[in-house]
Amino acid sequence: MTDAIARRDIVRKAGAAGTLGLGMAAMGLLTAPGAAAQTAGAETATSKAGTAERRLPGAWTIEVQHFDTFQPGLTAFTPDGLVLVMHVTTKNIGMGNWSATGRNTFVFNFHILNTDPASGAYTGQSHMWGNGTFSSDTYWAGTANVAVYDAAGAQVYSHTGDAINGTRVGVDT
Secondary structure (H helix, E strand, O other): OHHHHHHHHHHHHHHHHOHHHHHHHHHHHHHHHHHHHHHHHHHHHHHOOOOHHHHOOEEEEEEEEEOOEEEEEEEEEOOOOEEEEEEOOOOOOEEEEEEEOOOOEEEEEEEEEEEOOOOOOEEEEEEEEEEEEEEEOOEEEEEEEEEEEEOOOOEEEEEEEEEEEEEEOOOOO
16 A cells, blocks of 8 residues: 555656656656566575475476386476477477476476378377476476377377486586
């Protein structure tokens, strides 16, 4: 309420100063909430130390269980919740989302467009979803599920409960 009163005073004073003053006051009104958001963002980042929101963003090598073997892949998680995936079982890149569910836990999902290897024609998509739990800043493990759909959107395959794990890709020096 104090901010609303102060803003009204600025507008009144700017109105007396003319159009230029009103424009300057409006700019001040627009930037003031942004400054507050930046301060809040800094406080939030500090409070995220040691959490999934801080740990997960970056590049990871992953291994996904497929029947009795683990197949490798690469995954990138962005701070704003985007997932990018490249896996040896498909030639296309997958895209999806992730979200922290607790201090050391998160959920994810992504879709990969499937194509015919010979013609490149669209044949459907694969959808993977699952969860992960951190055991350190550089390693997580969880469960993955997959469903495959044909080009018409009919599910043709699904499997749940596969193991998945990720190891952070470090900077080579």
